[in-house]
Amino acid sequence: MASLENQVNDLRKQKQIAIKERKKIEQQLKNLRSTEKRSSSSLVSVDKKIELERENISEISNILNQKTSQLESIERLISEAEGRILRDKESIEQLEQEIEFSENDDEKQDIQSRLNSLNSHVKELESEIQNRKKTARKISEEVSKYSSLQSNINSKIQKYVKSKPSFRDLVNNSRKEAEKISTLLSQKMKIEGAVTKSLDGLLPKLKEMLAKKAAAAKKAAAAKKAAAAKKAAAAKKKPARKAAAPKRKTAAKKAAAAKKKPARKAAAPKRKTAAKKAAAAKKKPARKAAAPKRKTAAKKAAAAKKKPARKAAAPKRKTAAKKAAAAKKKPARKAAAPKRKTAAKKAAAAKKKPARKAAAPKRKTAAKKAAASKKKR
Template identity: 50%
Template sequence: MESLEKTVLQLRKKQQEATRLRKKAEKQLKEVLSAQRRSSSGLNSIDKKIESEKEDASDVSDVLNQKNSQLASIERLIQAAEERLTREKEAIEQTEQEIEFSENPEEKQYAESRLRSLRDHVEELISEIKNRQKTAKKIADDVAKFDTIKSKISTKIQKQSQAKPSLRETMMSSKKDAEKFVKELERRKKSESSVKKALEKASSKLREFLDKQRKTAAKKKATKKKATKKKPARKTAAKKKATQPKRKQPKRKQPKRKQPKRKQPKRKQPKRNPQEKNVKLFFL
């Protein structure tokens, strides 16, 4: 009985320890899987960001190429207008000389008309050059702006690409740890299950033993009850005897006990004087 109870207690402690280790393995596996999910999610997020940034960079590059083409075209137009302006100015100088040295009024009048036309054309060219220069400056500012945006996007892509190896390494290590903890959890579950089965078996035996003890105790109690049910008849007879008057029995004379004789102490005789003794002898 005691050994069986001790076995049950030991198995309960083992089950508690096995449950604790199983829960610990479950917690470790949960943490590792969480780290793996975070790493995987981080990688997917980085990949998505890199793809988005690349698309943005591509769009910015397209706009930048377009702006650069516009700027190059305007710069060519400005250069062509400046070249025409230079020619027109030379033509004005030449016409002014023709007017100055013309002898024929008709030639002078024609030259003056041509001079007015050249001067109007020069003013138009100067106005055109100024407008195109303003446009070119605006486009150049846009080009610088888009260059900055493209540079920032490239920096982001570079940083995100540098973060990927560490996340990949974390994901791989988490994957290996997860496989290890899955095996550990399976082992802990098997251990807990075997201890649980052993405990159930021992507990079942202990219950059977206790049931037998209770049954035997109940049988003994039942037999005692049966025995106590028969005893009241004897009690009634004893009660009847008690109700009848008791007969007086003659008193028996008890023999007197002899008292042991006490030894009386001898009296000491007083010592006699030798002269008295002689006197007694003399009288005799």
């Protein structure tokens, strides 16, 4: 029994340890799978970002090429206009010289008209150059802006490209570690399955043994309870038997009891007053009907010596009215038959009231006293 319980406890501990290790390995595998998934998703997102940035940079490059070509064309036009202005100025100088040396008025007017047209053309070219220079400044600002954007995008693309190998390494390492952990997890699951199988084989036997043990304990408790009830019933019956038959005293015990209590027999009887005698007569009427104890001659002589005064005392006589009233008050007690006592009750009464042996002798009536005095004379 104990060995089977120990085996079950050991298997349960092994199962708990196996479950704990399996859960730990499952958590590691879960973390590795999540790391691999995050790394692969990060790698895909980096590729997407690189493609998007490359599309942006291609658009910016196209815009930048357009702005650059516009700036170049404006600069070319400005340079051409400046060249025309220089040529027109040279022609103006020549016409001014010619007008100085001309003598004819018609020639002067013709030269002056040509001079005026050249001056107006120069002014137009100068205003055009100013406008084109303003446009060139705006375009140059836009070109610088797009150039900075292009450089930023290029730096981002380079950053993304540099981060790709790290994500790729994380994916590969996580995959390798996950494969190792998965093999270890399968081993732990096999161990757990074997322990569970062994435990499932032993548990029914243990339950059967525990059921038998519980039944035996229940049976023993019921037997113990029945024995206790039987003992209690026997204990209730025994005290009645002890009280039924009183123990008889041996002669040696009686002699020892008589030695222990001699003083009560020799003690002088207490004298009762008339009131006490009347109360005793009311309480104990049955004793009046009892036969008086006979005294021996020696006892009578001793009593006559001790009580000489009472011989001359006249007894109290009851009147006829008093006797009739006493007879009316207590008629039942005189006619009542005295209850008979069993031997057990007599023995118990003798144990409870030993003092009655030493009680004072009953007083004699006047007639008895007179008869006794006549005999003694």
